[in-house]
Amino acid sequence: MKIGIISSGNMGRSLGILWAEQGHQVFFGARTSEKAKAVAEFAGHGTQGGTNDEAATFGDVLLYTVRGVHPAGVLSSIDVLTGKILIDPNNFEIPEDFDYPPILKSLAETLAEEVPNARVVKAFNTIPLEVFELAPEPLKDYNVSVFVAADDPMAKQTVMQLAQELGFSPIDSGTLRNARLIEGLADLERFLLIHQKMGAYAVPSFNILPPAQTQRLGGRQPSALN
Numbered sequence: 001m002k003i004g005i006i007s008s009g010n011m012g013r014s015l016g017i018l019w020a021e022q023g024h025q026v027f028f029g030a031r032t033s034e035k036a037k038a039v040a041e042f043a044g045h046g047t048q049g050g051t052n053d054e055a056a057t058f059g060d061v062l063l064y065t066v067r068g069v070h071p072a073g074v075l076s077s078i079d080v081l082t083g084k085i086l087i088d089p090n091n092f093e094i095p096e097d098f099d100y101p102p103i104l105k106s107l108a109e110t111l112a113e114e115v116p117n118a119r120v121v122k123a124f125n126t127i128p129l130e131v132f133e134l135a136p137e138p139l140k141d142y143n144v145s146v147f148v149a150a151d152d153p154m155a156k157q158t159v160m161q162l163a164q165e166l167g168f169s170p171i172d173s174g175t176l177r178n179a180r181l182i183e184g185l186a187d188l189e190r191f192l193l194i195h196q197k198m199g200a201y202a203v204p205s206f207n208i209l210p211p212a213q214t215q216r217l218g219g220r221q222p223s224a225l226n
């Protein structure tokens with residue numbers, strides 16, 4: 001697969017290297033070619049570096065790591081994004097005292113509104129950077145969930161596959177509207193990891209347990225609540 005990284009900071013560099021290790025063709029983009037070429041040199045595995053425009057042109061799948069900046073402010077033209085899978089791993093800035101406001105519209109929905117011809121997929125925003133260092137081994141033994149939401153089922157499937165290749169357990173999290181929930185989960189996670197000092201290696205994992213053999217507690221009765 002041809003993958004373009006739009007801005008090769010921490011997330012872009014890490015995911016780009018991991019996908020290149022899996023045999024994908026990766027093009028790192030940045031505001032300056034020099035910076036992106038340096039990232040590609042560090043990454044190896046035949047990766048290339050250049051401008052964000054070049055990365056966007058190169059990739060069939062794009063990772064968009066610029067939080068809160070309209071793609072029109074990053075690329076010369078957003079037409080290049082037409083039909084492309086645009087992965088959004090972004091989270092809102094952490095507010096003072098972790099006093100998060102409710103998420104009424106997700107970053108991913110805003111991105112999709114800005115580039116309606118792209119196939120936006122929310123993913124990877126609940127994965128702290130340090131965890132990528134464990135991918136794909138030994139990560140695959142730890143059932144780390146990547147919550148994936150998108151309106152385009154094929155685009156979602158492609159990103160779930162890209163997550164699985166890195167050792168994650170992708171969870172189909174429904175349509176892009178649910179990015180509100182996933183971004184909220186990342187807010188809770190960052191509160192726990194940073195404020196509560198759980199550390200960067202604590203991650204949400206959805207587990208499916210074996211059903212209980214007995215219902216000694218009475219089982220689930222119809223609720224009397226509305």
Ligand SMILES: NC(=O)c1ccc[n+]([C@@H]2O[C@H](COP(=O)([O-])OP(=O)(O)OC[C@H]3O[C@@H](n4cnc5c(N)ncnc54)[C@H](OP(=O)(O)O)[C@@H]3O)[C@@H](O)[C@H]2O)c1
Pocket residue numbers: 007008009010011012029030031032035065066067069073074089090091092124125126127128129130
């Ligand atoms: N770090 C984590 O642990 C983590 C985990 C999950 C999700 N996330 C989310 O992922 C996103 C990226 O995080 P990160 O850690 O990769 O951040 P980062 O290292 O600061 O990288 C962000 C990149 O954005 C680019 N950039 C900043 N302002 C720009 C602008 N006005 N126009 C174009 N490019 C601009 C910079 O690109 P240049 O290279 O061109 O200077 C920089 O390399 C954030 O939304 C973050 O919340 C991060």
